[in-house]
Amino acid sequence: MHATTNRGWYIDFDLPAGTGERMMTPNFLLGGALFGISFTPDASDPCQPEGSSSLWAINPFTGGRINQGIRC
Numbered sequence: 001m002h003a004t005t006n007r008g009w010y011i012d013f014d015l016p017a018g019t020g021e022r023m024m025t026p027n028f029l030l031g032g033a034l035f036g037i038s039f040t041p042d043a044s045d046p047c048q049p050e051g052s053s054s055l056w057a058i059n060p061f062t063g064g065r066i067n068q069g070i071r072c
Helices: none
Strands: 027-028 033-041 051-058
Touching: none
Parallel strands: none
Antiparallel strands: 027 033, 033 051
16 A cells, blocks of 8 residues: 555455455444454355354554554
8 A cells, every 4th residue: 555645444355256254333443453343144145144253353553463462
């Protein structure tokens, strides 16, 4: 990312096409980290509530990983 031409950052989930991982709830700041929860539906029927979730904690300023523990 070039700071003078681009603003912000994004996360590319880098998954096989059709898996459908997405962020379904608003992200939130806590203890100096940006938290978000992603959801990947079960491949057999993406319209059903079955699937898996991941908790993300990233640096809100760079989009990179956090290098310290989280203090609440």
